[in-house]
Amino acid sequence: MTRTTFPRIVLATLNARYIHAALGLRYLLANLDRHGGAGLRALAGLREYTISRSAPEVVADLLATLGPASDTAPQIVGFGVYIWNVTQSTEVIRLLKVARPDLKIVLGGPEVSHETDQQAITRLADHVITGWGDVSFAKLCRALLDGPQPLMKIIPGEQPPLAELALPYGEYSDADLAHRLLYVEASRGCPFKCEFCLSALDKTAWGFELDRVLAALDTLYQRGARTFKFVDRTFNLKIEHSVRILQFFLDVMASQPNRAQTSPTQLAPDSVTASAARQSMQPESHGLPRCARNDSQNAGLFLHFEVIPDHLPERLRAMLAQFPPGVLQLEVGVQTFNVAVQQTISRRQDNDATEANLRWLLAHSHAHLHVDLIFGLPGETLQSFADGFDRLLTIGPHEIQLGILKRLRGAPIARHSAAHGMVYASEPPYSVQHTGAVDAATLQRFSRFARYWDVLANSGRFTQTLALLLHAAPAGAAVNPDDTQAAAWGASPFWRFLALSDWLWQRHGATHKLSPELLVDALFDYLSHSLSADGVRQALLSDYIASGARSNPAALQGLLPRLAPSPAKARRTLATRQERHQSA
Structure with missing residues (x-):
């Protein structure tokens, strides 16, 4: 198959900010040849935008990228759709379909993986892949380009063994490495069943073969990457893997202690020429904390991990204690200290162990601790939340991030709506409006509290x-x-x-x-x-x-x-x- 002047496949998304580099669509690109047949990757390109760009501007750039319509060369545009970009993406696709009705629009991402029959964006699309898209998107593209034409609009994503997936890190450009947070993963899935999270639908967690991951990380580092955000939901679930990853970065610092950092804070403006698209964790993504800095002690390295708060065995403690200031940021999802609420939402958490681990990290490591609490969970009152906030504040993490519960499409939290009087907004991000324990005025009051806490604390x-x-x-x-x-x-x-x-x-x-x-x-x-x-x-x-x-x-x-x-x-x-x- 020879390559035409214009791409036959364009992967696109609207990221929350320029600093985010879409991981998911890079997986799709990396797996086109492996699962769709040789030569497919050469027909594809990436376009990355931000939600701040107007829909007409995005459409104009996509049309310029795609070139004129052709009766003999069908073209596919795949969009990554998430809770933070679904509104803007819907308008982009509507305008794109008006301008080029011949285009095959394919959607994927968590926002369109559930309740597909209820969404305007899915009605505009030709095909929707629910769940994992690494394999299914490649197969769909081959069928759309070469036949036979697929009969199904809604395509359940195929979940392969992780060993069958090509890793996506070669799809990061030099500009990505210089100016963006790089999203990486050593595992997928989560064994826990916290009902506010889509990961509650996973049967377990699956780990990539670690030697492959470490080799990819080494290549990224040698290319100049210095910021790594691990999107693993449970980084410290399997301690053997956690220790090996941390040791890799300790060895990197020991071998190149004076190598300069390319600062990710020197951000380029939004660029429609930058490759990218999709990152399911963007709105929660963290850049550099106050501890991050460019100096010879840490070789400019910055690492972000999400950890289970009540699981910190001695081997992991010993490893974390070796990192100098400015390198580690740990995101710790405490969410609530209310035992009854934890039981309601199927969250297993030892509160005493959580507190002890946080205190140990503050006393014996240089990690920057970013700890999350969620307001509006079923059964949580303002007073019980206040008790948990005060308990966490007494421990003294560097940041307490206050969020309001959102009903993610497909998340099991919906089963509590009737019993606990949970009413959510009908538009993204589907924040809870009031509950049986908290009225609407109190939720608005808390929303202001959270904003002022960000500004002042x-x-x-x-x-x-x-x-x-x-x-x-x-x-x-x-x-x-x-x-x-x-x-x-x-x-x-x-x-x-x-x-x-x-x-x-x-x-x-x-x-x-x-x-x-x-x-x-x-x-x-x-x-x-x-x-x-x-x-x-x-x-x-x-x-x-x-x-x-x-x-x-x-x-x-x-x-x-x-x-x-x-x-x-x-x-x-x-x-x-x-x-x-x-x-x-």
Whole structure:
């Protein structure tokens, strides 16, 4: 088969941000020849966009990529569809079909793998592959191009042994390595059954042959890759594999301690010429934490792993303790400390072991700990969530990411809707609107709390001031006298911060686009109701200077140096972290 001027197959998706490099579509590309026949890969290309691009712009670029229609050379466009891009993707496909009705549109991804008969996007498509697409997409492309034509619109994805899959890492371009987080995996699936997660549908976890994975990682590193985000749902499930992977990276640092990093924070603008498309974890994806930096001690390496919170045996501890600062970020999904809620959602978690492991990591490792909690789970009240938040805050992880429950299509959490009064939004991302335990107003209130927590706590801009906020009485206007739970502010950091959140909302009516100067002045007014104005001002002054901000808040008039010092790289990086945290 000879290659035409224009590709016969185009794989595309709308990523959450440019920094994300789509892993799933690279798997499809890498497996076209193996499972669709020799020469198929040469007919294919990747187009990567972001959800911030307008649908007409995306369609215009796709049409230019595809070239003119041909009666003799059918063309296929495959889209990766996810909870964060389904709305935009639907509009792109609608416009594309109007312009080129001859195109064969194929969909795949978690958003279209379940409830396919209920979605506008699937009605627009010619074919939908549900579940695994590595093998099925290649076979479908061969049939669409050469016949016989497939009869089924909905095609259940074929799950092969992992040994039969070609690894996708050769599909990462040099630009990807220089400017993006690289998504990699050593396993697929999850043996746990947490019902809010699509991984609850997996029968188990499957591991790739580790020598293949390590060889691929070595090739990526030799090409210049320095940031690796493992998308394994349970990195520390099989300790033998975890230890070998960590040892690989320790050996890399030992062998090349002074090799410079290509910083992933120097991001290029969105580029329609960049190869890519699809990453199921994008909205949860984390870039560099405050601990990440480019120095000779860590050879510029940054590693992200998602770990089970209550499983940290001694072999793994010994390995984690060897990494220097700035290398490891561990995402720890605690989600809830409420035992009854854990049982309802089929989540197995030893809370005491979880707490002990987090404390050990903080005391004996340099890992940056990013810990997740979910609000709105069946049976969770605001007070029980507050208890869990306070418990986690006392442990002291570097970041506490607060999310609101979302009903992913196909996730078993839907079985609790009637019994627990769960009502979800009908549009993506399908966030819970109210439950039998939490009304709609409280969920809106918590949503504001989570946003202010990102801005004031997770941003790292208000370290000293936050300590005051979590121990100070609320301003007089902050507490609703009818809110009996809010009276608990005196003993609870959660309620203290909720009082601040309510006050900020009442005062400014916004949770976004709040400048550092506005926040400084607002926090000064709030805290000076109950604390010494001089003490509050000194904390704000220290935080403001350390953040690198260079304006002149009213509360700090006459106190700032003429030229504030340039912000440390880690502070600049951390200030943008929360833009990445759109919870999935």
